[in-house]
Amino acid sequence: xxxxxxxxxxxxxxxxxAGKCKKCGKVFFPPRLICSACQSRxxxxxxxxxxxxxxxxxxxxxxxxxxxxxxxxxxGVVELEGGGRITAQIVDCDFDDVNIGMPVxxxxxxxxxxxESGVIGYGYKCVPA
Amino acid sequence: xxxxxxxxxxxxxxxxxxxxxxxxxxARVWGTDAESYKKGLGLREKSVPAPDEDTITMSVEAARYxxxxxxxxxxxxxxxxxxxxxxxxxxxxxxxxLAEAIGATPDIHCADFEFAxxxxxxxxxxxxxxxxxxxxxxxLAVGADTSQGAPGDALEYSAAAGAAAFIMGGEDLLAVCEAxxxxxxxxxxxxxxxxxxxxxHAGRFTGEPAYFKHILGAAEGILKKTGMKPTDFxxxxxxxxxxxxxxxVGKMLGFTQEQIEPGWLSPTLGNTYSGSSxxxxxxxxxxxxxxxxxxxxxxxxxxxxxxxxxxxxxxIDEVRNAAPATRAMLEDHPRYVDYGTYAKFRGKIKKAE
Numbered sequence: 001x002x003x004x005x006x007x008x009x010x011x012x013x014x015x016x017x018a019g020k021c022k023k024c025g026k027v028f029f030p031p032r033l034i035c036s037a038c039q040s041r042x043x044x045x046x047x048x049x050x051x052x053x054x055x056x057x058x059x060x061x062x063x064x065x066x067x068x069x070x071x072x073x074x075x076g077v078v079e080l081e082g083g084g085r086i087t088a089q090i091v092d093c094d095f096d097d098v099n100i101g102m103p104v105x106x107x108x109x110x111x112x113x114x115x116e117s118g119v120i121g122y123g124y125k126c127v128p129a
Numbered sequence: 130x131x132x133x134x135x136x137x138x139x140x141x142x143x144x145x146x147x148x149x150x151x152x153x154x155x156a157r158v159w160g161t162d163a164e165s166y167k168k169g170l171g172l173r174e175k176s177v178p179a180p181d182e183d184t185i186t187m188s189v190e191a192a193r194y195x196x197x198x199x200x201x202x203x204x205x206x207x208x209x210x211x212x213x214x215x216x217x218x219x220x221x222x223x224x225x226x227l228a229e230a231i232g233a234t235p236d237i238h239c240a241d242f243e244f245a246x247x248x249x250x251x252x253x254x255x256x257x258x259x260x261x262x263x264x265x266x267x268x269l270a271v272g273a274d275t276s277q278g279a280p281g282d283a284l285e286y287s288a289a290a291g292a293a294a295f296i297m298g299g300e301d302l303l304a305v306c307e308a309x310x311x312x313x314x315x316x317x318x319x320x321x322x323x324x325x326x327x328x329x330h331a332g333r334f335t336g337e338p339a340y341f342k343h344i345l346g347a348a349e350g351i352l353k354k355t356g357m358k359p360t361d362f363x364x365x366x367x368x369x370x371x372x373x374x375x376x377x378v379g380k381m382l383g384f385t386q387e388q389i390e391p392g393w394l395s396p397t398l399g400n401t402y403s404g405s406s407x408x409x410x411x412x413x414x415x416x417x418x419x420x421x422x423x424x425x426x427x428x429x430x431x432x433x434x435x436x437x438x439x440x441x442x443x444x445i446d447e448v449r450n451a452a453p454a455t456r457a458m459l460e461d462h463p464r465y466v467d468y469g470t471y472a473k474f475r476g477k478i479k480k481a482e
Contacts, residue, residue, distance in 0.1 A: 014230040069473075070180070091181065092147045092464065108189040108230055109181040110217075120217055122226060125181065127147075128462075 003119050013123035016050070016106065018084050019043035027083035050106040051129055052080035057090060057098055066112045074098050078126055080106075092127040103129040136261045137305040137439065139201060139298035140448070142194025143411040144187045144273075145291050145398065145458040148177040150471045152286055158468045159281045166286050171372020175399025176459075177466060178275045178290035180474050184213045185223050187292035187404075188271045189230045194452035195269070195294040196231060199301060203231045206296065207265025208238040210256050212248025212403045214321070215275045216241055227271065238265075245319060246368055247429020248272060249293065249403035254435050256297040257306050267298045274402035279327035280477055287371050289399025293407035293455075303448055304414065304423070304439040308355045312346035313433030320431065330430075339432050340370065344378050347426050347434035355438055359383040362438075363421035366409035368428035369395035375409075384424075391416045391456075398459055403429075410439070412455035419443040 011017040012030050019031030023040035029048060034041055057076035060067075067073070074090040076098070090098055091109070104126040111123040151174045156163035167173060178187070188211055196203065209224040216223045224239030242248040242255075249272015256268035273292030278284030297306075318339035321328040331339075344367055352358060359365070365384045367375040372395045379389045392409030401408055406427040413423055423439040472478050 010229055014226075015232055091179065108186050108193075110183055110186055111181070120185075122185065122230075 002114060002121065006119060006121050009123070013111075014108070016048035016086075016124065017045050018048050020046045020083075029084045029086060048084040048086070049081040052078040052104055052106075052126075054090065054098065054100055054102045054104060055079045055085065056100060059095055076104075076126060078104055086124065089125045090127070091125050097128065105129040134261045134263065134299060135302070135305060136257050136297060136299050137302040138295050138414075139267060139301050139303065140195040140197075140199030140296040141294065141303070141411050141414055142191045142196075142198060142452050143291065143293040143408050143455040143458065144190040144194070145455070146176050146178045146182050146187070147462065147464045148179055148466050148474070149174045149463045150177050150466055150468070154468050154471075155286055169373070170286060171376065171396055172286055172399065173396050175287060175289040176291055176401070177471055177474055182290065183217045183275055184211070184215050184273045184292070185217055185226050187275070187290065188223060188227050188273045188294065191271060191273065191292040191294035192227060192231055192269060195296050197452040198303070198448040199296055201267055201296055201298070203233040204236065206231075206233045206237065206267045206269050208240075208256060208259055208268040209233060209271075210240050210242060210252035210268065211271045211273065212242035212244070212250070212252040213273050214243055214245055214248060214402055215277070216243070233269070244433070245430035246370070246400070246402040246405055247427045247433055247435060249405075249407040250425075250427035250435040250437070253295055253297070253407065253437070254309060254311070256295070257309070260297050260299055267296055270295050270297060272403040272405075272407035274404050276400065276402045277327055277475065280472075282327070284328070284330065287395075287400040289401050291398060291401035291404040291408050293404055293411045295407070301444060302442055303444040304441050307438040307440055308351055309435065309437050310347060310351035310354050311433060311435045312343055312350055314343070316343075316430070316432035318430045318432055335370075335430065336374075339430060340368070340374055340428050341378055341381070343432050343434040344368065344426050344428050345381065347436040348382050348424070351424070351436040351438060357438070359388070361422060362388060362424045364391060364413045364417060364423045365389050366392035366406050366413055366423065366425040368406045368426065368434070369393070369409060370400045370405075370428075372396040394455070394459060408455060414441065414445065415449055415454040415456065417441045417445060419445060
């Protein structure tokens with residue numbers, strides 16, 4: 001039953017809400033309770049910038065079962081402008097075009113569905129900027 | 130009668146998927162003559178949604194671009210209306226996902242509209258009306274579709290994907306809505322019954338008694354209502370089921386090719402159904418100058434047309450570059466797919482459970 005999990009993840013998967021430490025300014029995505037840099041427990045909620053650069057990436061050829069129709073696909077860690085990192089699929093480009101430092105932007109995409117009759121999960125993927 | 134409140138467009142945005150398929154590629158598979166489709170329908174290629182794109186995802190992206198073109202706080206948007214014939218769920222609204230993604234929940238009214246290719250302009254009409262009635266400061270209207278044509282059918286050469294979003298308001302308008310007029314009859318030219326995957330249509334009956342009758346009816350109605358004539362408009366946008374029909378109906382009404390050119394996207398975009406005339410309007414706003422008047426007329430089978438007269442304001446020059454232009458999304462970096470990939474993307478292949 002993924003419906004409750006989908007609902008819980010919406011602030012991050014739909015709106016990229018992150019926690020920014022009020023004391024030292026470090027950005028955490030997803031948000032956490034205690035800052036790993038200064039141990040502060042006070043955070044403000046910010047929205048990550050939709051523009052960023054590929055920090056590193058890999059090509060997934062043997063995916064989890066729900067993504068088997070999409071393989072092979074690129075997964076990357078993306079550093080966003082203004083802080084924060086996300087792990088996301090990099091789509092709408094050839095693997096040869098994916099490289100470290102490549103400018104990308106976040107788009108709203110369909111991530112997975114519970115078969116033909118189940119709930120559809122939406123979230124973020126990255127495309128060339 | 131009391132003076133009507135001035136309402137119009139505060140922000141606009143469109144979304145075009147990256148993938149395309151050429152008419153030649155579809156014709157190759159079905160053994161038809163590509164040239165006759167290209168000439169007869171005025172189409173060269175069409176947009177194809179990736180498996181992770183649907184009416185919801187395209188609506189979200191178009192709405193985000195519309196928000197980039199204005200300084201509206203999403204929490205002040207009082208309604209989200211999405212028009213489409215390809216809502217991802219049969220039961221569960223598209224609008225709530227869109228509202229959640231742009232941060233407009235929970236203080237919001239959501240409704241999904243459906244009326245073949247006219248659902249987008251319907252959402253625009255209702256959004257303008259609730260703002261004019263003073264129910265809310267802003268209302269978001271979207272027209273979006275990932276339409277399907279049956280394999281081998283004439284519709285397969287045109288059924289495409291795209292979205293356009295408009296934030297309607299009473300202040301900071303980039304285009305004022307001067308008038309609206311709608312024209313409808315019960316005309317069974319195109320339909321899809323419950324549980325059917327592909328739509329059906331009445332062939333040539335979709336032309337003269339359907340598309341042309343209703344667009345001409347709406348055009349004559351709004352010109353009479355406003356006392357305007359074709360030369361009073363800088364630009365005109367008509368629903369685009371193919372490349373030919375909007376050209377022909379424009380000519381019948383006395384509009385020139387120059388007037389329809391900026392919003393005439395169908396030769397390389399295809400028919401984006403509920404997104405069609407709304408995307409034509411967004412592409413026209415991309416090039417319009419302050420003071421320009423735009424006539425927009427949608428068409429939806431079943432059948433009816435909504436018409437709008439827009440007057441562009443000085444604000445257009447400040448906001449048009451704040452988000453990608455519609456034609457740039459259409460023309461930059463298209464990714465061509467073969468028919469096999471297209472069939473996989475569109476779920477046309479029967480797989481084992």
